[in-house]
Amino acid sequence: MRFPSRLLAAQIYFAGILWAAFYAVTTLITICIAIFGTLDRSVWEGATQVPRWFALFVGVALVREFLPLYIAHGQTRRQFGAQAAVTVALYAPVLSALLVVGYLLETLLYSVAGWTQELARPHLFASPTQVPLVFTEYLVEFLVWIVAGTFMGAAFYRWQGGGLLSIPFGIGLVVLGEAAIGADLRLPFISMPLGVVSTPTVLTALATGLGCFLLGLAMTWPIIRDVPLRNRLT
Amino acid sequence: MNIEVSGLRVNYGDVRAIDDMTFSLDGGKIYGLLGRNGSGKTTLMSVLAGFRRESGGTVRVGGHPVFENAAITREICLIRDAGETIDIDKVEDALYFAEWLRPHWDAAYAGELLDRFGLRRNMKVKEMSKGQRSALGVVVGLAGRSQLTMFDESYLGMDAPSRYAFYDALLADFMEHPRTIILSTHLIEEYSSLFEEVVIIDRGRLVLHEESQTLLSRGTSVTGPAGQVEAFTAGLTVLGAKRLGPTASAMVYGDLDEAQRRKAREAGLELGPIAMQDLFVHLTEGSGDAAPAVPAADASANPFGDAR
Numbered sequence: 410m411r412f413p414s415r416l417l418a419a420q421i422y423f424a425g426i427l428w429a430a431f432y433a434v435t436t437l438i439t440i441c442i443a444i445f446g447t448l449d450r451s452v453w454e455g456a457t458q459v460p461r462w463f464a465l466f467v468g469v470a471l472v473r474e475f476l477p478l479y480i481a482h483g484q485t486r487r488q489f490g491a492q493a494a495v496t497v498a499l500y501a502p503v504l505s506a507l508l509v510v511g512y513l514l515e516t517l518l519y520s521v522a523g524w525t526q527e528l529a530r531p532h533l534f535a536s537p538t539q540v541p542l543v544f545t546e547y548l549v550e551f552l553v554w555i556v557a558g559t560f561m562g563a564a565f566y567r568w569q570g571g572g573l574l575s576i577p578f579g580i581g582l583v584v585l586g587e588a589a590i591g592a593d594l595r596l597p598f599i600s601m602p603l604g605v606v607s608t609p610t611v612l613t614a615l616a617t618g619l620g621c622f623l624l625g626l627a628m629t630w631p632i633i634r635d636v637p638l639r640n641r642l643t
Numbered sequence: 644m645n646i647e648v649s650g651l652r653v654n655y656g657d658v659r660a661i662d663d664m665t666f667s668l669d670g671g672k673i674y675g676l677l678g679r680n681g682s683g684k685t686t687l688m689s690v691l692a693g694f695r696r697e698s699g700g701t702v703r704v705g706g707h708p709v710f711e712n713a714a715i716t717r718e719i720c721l722i723r724d725a726g727e728t729i730d731i732d733k734v735e736d737a738l739y740f741a742e743w744l745r746p747h748w749d750a751a752y753a754g755e756l757l758d759r760f761g762l763r764r765n766m767k768v769k770e771m772s773k774g775q776r777s778a779l780g781v782v783v784g785l786a787g788r789s790q791l792t793m794f795d796e797s798y799l800g801m802d803a804p805s806r807y808a809f810y811d812a813l814l815a816d817f818m819e820h821p822r823t824i825i826l827s828t829h830l831i832e833e834y835s836s837l838f839e840e841v842v843i844i845d846r847g848r849l850v851l852h853e854e855s856q857t858l859l860s861r862g863t864s865v866t867g868p869a870g871q872v873e874a875f876t877a878g879l880t881v882l883g884a885k886r887l888g889p890t891a892s893a894m895v896y897g898d899l900d901e902a903q904r905r906k907a908r909e910a911g912l913e914l915g916p917i918a919m920q921d922l923f924v925h926l927t928e929g930s931g932d933a934a935p936a937v938p939a940a941d942a943s944a945n946p947f948g949d950a951r
Binding site: 485 | 685689692693694695696710711712713716717718719720721722723724725727728730731736739740741743744745746787789
């Protein structure tokens with residue numbers, strides 16, 4: 410199989426630009442809180458709620474934008490499926506690494522300014538400087554959210570309104586992944602602690618993340634394996 | 644690449660878009676695919692390109708099945724109005740992926756075509772006009788140099804100079820890099836000179852597949868004194884007729900043998916070719932469409948009004 414270099418490069422390039430803008434805005438907010446209020450916790454931790462939605466969007470876009478592009482350029486659905494899977498598997502670590510860098514830059518900023526960088530939510534890591542643990546947590550999260558987006562994007566592409574039926578299954582994937590890292594589930598109108606795994610371990614988290622990733626791919630493939638390209642996107 | 648379609652059926656739920664279609668096309672020619680709105684042109688080309696699976700029958704390109712056959716689909720390009728190959732941020736992004744995914748991509752030629760159509764690499768595709776998007780589709784389709792290249796109404800929104808630039812580029816590139824090209828269009832008169840063969844479909848069924856010249860020879864315009872025209876065309880299939888004072892002109896469908904032609908000349912009638920579009924309209928109209936041989940003198944306020 411051909412390595413999806415350009416698909417991956419395009420995604421990473423876009424993510425890099427967005428990350429730079431996102432980090433700048435978050436830092437600005439941090440400074441504003443420090444000047445006009447009380448800064449006693451990590452702002453970057455709160456900000457990391459947003460990238461998971463971006464990851465979901467990337468999953469949707471993979472099917473909505475790139476599946477038709479691939480087919481129209483003479484690739485098969487099987488070739489696309491394989492390249493998309495490899496892309497997700499390599500893209501999630503990149504997103505996770507960007508969040509790790511964000512935490513480290515924030516640690517540097519807080520230490521220089523003498524601010525307290527406490528975490529407000531339960532994590533696999535106790536401190537933002539525990540790089541392997543921070544990386545693992547967000548890796549699992551991104552793998553799950555991207556593949557959930559891919560699954561739901563495929564369902565909407567194929568069945569349009571009928572894709573609504575895929576949402577509970579997509580949320581199920583996300584809940585499973587979030588439970589593996591002991592994180593809170595924060596969806597619109599829903600915020601609840603997920604104590605399914607009382608003391609999450611790196612191994613549990615990675616195994617669950619990988620399992621969710623493979624499950625998501627297995628759920629997506631039957632939808633796209635013979636999907637017709639729509640004449641017009643609405 | 645040659646194309647063999649046998650007993651093809653394509654269903655959209657309860658609707659049958661293609662119904663038992665059978666034909667074969669030789670490789671290395673430019674074909675016109677003509678049909679009215681909803682006749683099944685886009686569906687047919689979508690199946691030929693592997694965009695969708697056939698519901699029944701067989702489709703073979705280059706002797707092989709198409710759907711999910713990477714060895715064949717890599718040699719096929721279909722440019723549709725849906726814009727699958729171009730709907731991606733900027734022009735340069737569309738070319739970036741085309742270059743990567745198309746085995747015979749000619750980047751220099753793509754650049755040349757961009758200049759010809761006045762497109763810039765940093766243009767955002769979603770902000771481009773309809774004509775510019777169509778032109779970008781043409782660039783991707785031509786520079787891909789696929790063995791089977793299909794354009795589905797790729798002129799939409801393009802102004803006349805851009806359309807002529809497209810025809811010129813298509814013909815020049817075809818001469819230099821012969822391949823099988825299928826053009827679906829409603830602008831029949833503009834395109835007809837490009838077609839070597841014509842395939843006409845209607846309501847999902849094949850109406851006709853023959854060489855353009857053969858098709859054109861089936862239609863004849865008969866011009867002369869109204870009475871003579873009426874007498875000559877009696878019993879023939881008349882597609883349409885016009886009248887100006889004592890002179891009338893009728894379009895006749897069907898081969899005229901030498902005896903008929905001689906008879907026309909002896910009657911002082913002038914015989915000439917008719918437009919492919921008029922033949923198309925006749926072939927895809929419902930039954931009972933034949934016009935009266937010669938309209939009454941006061942049938943229309945316009946002295947040369949179309950009586951059809």
